[in-house]
C-alpha cells in the first residue's frame with residue numbers, strides 16, 4: 444500500500460486494500476492463507492513523522508506440528524508503524540506490513556492444545572484412533 448503524503452489530511456486518512464498472499468510471499472511450508480487478506484491502514488502525520496495504524500484480517504490454513512493434519516484459523520493482527528518522512532513525497536508500507544505479518548506467526552502450530560499427535564511407531568493419528576503402541 445502506497446500513499447502520497449500530500450493526500451493525508453490533518454485528521455488522518457484511512458485506506459483499505461486486499462493483500463494477495465502469493466504476491467506478498469506470505470506462505471510458509473506450515474502455513475498458507477486461503478484467501479486475500481483485508482488490510483486497513485490509518486495514516487497520520489505531524490511535521491516529519493508519520494504513524495500508521497494497521498489492522499489485518501484473513502483466513503489461514505496451518506499444518507499441525509504434532510499430527511500433521513491441516514486446520515483452519517482466522518487471522519487477526521493489529522500493529523502500528525512509525526516513519527520519518529523528511530524529504531519524502533510518498534510512503535510505501537508494503538515491506539513493513541509483510542515483515543509484521545511474518546513476525547506475527549505463532550512459533551508452533553497445533554490443531555488443538557491437547558493434540559495427541561502421531562504414534563512414533565506406526566504413524567497412526569492418535570486423535571482419530573488409538574493403536575496398541577499407545578495403550579502401553
Ligand SMILES: [Zn+2]
Pocket residue numbers: 507508509510511512553554555558559560
Ligand atoms: Zn494435531
Ligand SMILES: [Zn+2]
Pocket residue numbers: 562563564565566567574575576577
Ligand atoms: Zn502405533
